[in-house]
Each structure stands twice: as structure tokens, then as C-alpha cells.
Amino acid sequence: MKYDLIRKLRKANKLTLVELGEKTGYTPSFLSQIERGLKEPSLEAMRKIANALDTTVIALLEDDNTSTAERANENGAYAIIRSNNRRKFTIDDIPGYELITPQTADSSQKYAMYGLISTLKPNEWSNKQLIRHAFEECCYIIRGKMKAFIGDESCLLSTGDSFYIKGFVPHNYLNVGDEDLVILAFQSKM
Structure with a gap:
């Protein structure tokens, strides 16, 4: 940061x-x-x-405040992010996050959502504690098994499953499998 x-x-x-x-x-x-x-x-x-x-x-x-897009047109109608040019970052001391949508720190270009790929090692949590945020979130499990803690409930999910969470609902995820858990997530922006 x-x-x-x-x-x-x-x-x-x-x-x-x-x-x-x-x-x-x-x-x-x-x-x-x-x-x-x-x-x-x-x-x-x-x-x-x-x-x-x-x-x-x-x-x-992010490491810098520039867009992750390799190429984008002037009005922001599209952006291309190559797999080798994704921004990697850490949340709550947990590495394994990669941004797959364009992002800028300043307000020069507004994007309606952001997407990321999260890779968690076995027995690794997505955050240190239950988190809640204003934006809505949709996650798809690319590979692995997880236990999702959402509100007062928990559920087991595996490869191919997806889930959706409204804003302000507390949640956290745990990799309960023997291999890396890979999640594709999209979140709305306020």
C-alpha cells in the first residue's frame, strides 16, 4: 500500500x-x-x-495509482487487462489477490464494478475476521472447496458453485480443501 x-x-x-x-x-x-x-x-x-x-x-x-488496463479507449467504454499485467495485492496480511478489472485511485475514470481472483491456501481465511461492506458481491468457485460464513449461517461450496451477497452482510471464507481455493469475485461500487 x-x-x-x-x-x-x-x-x-x-x-x-x-x-x-x-x-x-x-x-x-x-x-x-x-x-x-x-x-x-x-x-x-x-x-x-x-x-x-x-x-x-x-x-x-495497489502498488501504484494507474489503471491496470493495457489498453482502454478515451471514454472508458472498454479496457483490456492481460493476465501477466494484473495487479497483485494483499488484504489483512493475506496474499493471493489479483485485480482483473481496471482501477484508478483518483476519480478520473469511474468503473461500476471491480473483479478479482482470490487464491487461498488450504486452511487459509479470506480475511482475519468477518467483514461487511456497502457493495454487493458475487463469487464463483473456479477450483477447490470452501466454507462460507455469511451472516449467521455457513455453507460448504465447491468447484462450479457460486453465491451472491447483498451489501452490509457480514461474511468470511475458509479454504477447507487440500488444494488451493481459487475464487472469481465481482463487487459493485457505490
Whole structure:
């Protein structure tokens, strides 16, 4: 994650640390520590900061703030992302995420959804804890077996199965198989 990107986006949005704090519920001191790379924010903190800065967590987690698209037309009608040019990133110290849709950290180009491929090792969780977010999510299991914890329920899913989650529903996934679990996920944007 590029911490200075948060500072750049905050300034581009003409927000002080105090104003960003009011939008996120975090103290200016905490936000300043994040911007300077002294504090590692949780995924929930990243979501609040991203929302306040009119961007996405994925954009903040990328190695740089440019689009992953190899080629796109000027009005954004299409974009091509080659398999060897996908952005790889980590969420909650869990590696294995690859972005398959174009993404920019700034607001110059708006995309309605983002997609990613997640690869989890056996006995690995998708997040450190149950998460909830405003956007809706659809997942397809490309390979492997998982136990999905959705709201107050859990279910076993395997290769070829898919599921859909409305916004704000707490969820988490565990690879319960003996091989890597590969999930294709698409999420709406606010």
C-alpha cells in the first residue's frame, strides 16, 4: 500500500486531517500516522478512508495509482487487462489477490464494478475476521472447496458453485480443501 497516496487523495479532495477524521470517525493523529506509514490500518479503516476519499480499498492497496488496463479507449467504454499485467495485492496480511478489472485511485475514470481472483491456501481465511461492506458481491468457485460464513449461517461450496451477497452482510471464507481455493469475485461500487 502506498501511504502517500492517501495524503495525495486527501489533498486532491481539499480535506484537512480534521475533516477526513470527521468523515471517517478516526482522529487526525491516527490518520496522520497512516499517511506517514507509521500505522497499518485495518481493512475496515481502509474502507472508511476509501469511501471518504471517493475511491476504493483496492485502489489504495495497489502498488501504484494507474489503471491496470493495457489498453482502454478515451471514454472508458472498454479496457483490456492481460493476465501477466494484473495487479497483485494483499488484504489483512493475506496474499493471493489479483485485480482483473481496471482501477484508478483518483476519480478520473469511474468503473461500476471491480473483479478479482482470490487464491487461498488450504486452511487459509479470506480475511482475519468477518467483514461487511456497502457493495454487493458475487463469487464463483473456479477450483477447490470452501466454507462460507455469511451472516449467521455457513455453507460448504465447491468447484462450479457460486453465491451472491447483498451489501452490509457480514461474511468470511475458509479454504477447507487440500488444494488451493481459487475464487472469481465481482463487487459493485457505490
